[in-house]
Amino acid sequence: MPDPHDADAIRTALAEIASLLAPAHPAVAEEALRAHDSPHEYVGAFGDRLAGRGIDEPVDDLAWIALIDALDAHGLLAEFDWKEDAQEIRDRLRQLESRPSVDPWVLFEADETLLPTEEFLHACGRRYREIGAALAVLDIGSDCYPVVGLRAARADELTALAARAGFSVQHLGVGRRGR
Secondary structure: OOOOHHHHHHHHHHOOOOOOOHOOOOOHHHHHHHHHHHHHHHHOOOHHHOOOOOOOOOOOHHHHHHHHHHOOOOOOOEEHHHHHHOOHHHHHHHHHHOOOOHHHHHHHHHHHHHHOOHHHHHHHHHHHOOEEEEEEOOOOOOOOOEEEEEHHHHHHHHHHHHHHHHHOOOEOOOOOOOO
């Protein structure tokens, strides 16, 4: 976590991430910034949503969790379990508002759908990259994969903004060999 005295830099980075991932949804930034600025108020307002994550009081990464939950609520993020079925992943990625206009699924080979979840997600990331899109996991330190889509040309920007806010992003299909 970055220096807590640098709250303005964290706030700015969160707002820029929300703008990057949800340009047509200002409510995403509003929720993340509310969690950053007034964590107790945010927990009170979104207690039901947070209960599913085992959160009942402010935590260090509350603004990051708020960003992820707001992206999900607006159809801009799909969260997958560590043992998710390939067809479910495919269906949920197709439903994202941020899905690419060109369908990357025509590039998939039949045996790729038999891969374990993490490997299949990396295969998805590679296929998305082939058409100029990217998939990234907004890391929350658990065994799930909160996945967002964006233009591949802006992937490094997302990584840098997340680091400035004190969080990490894993880009799917980058730097992995094999299938």
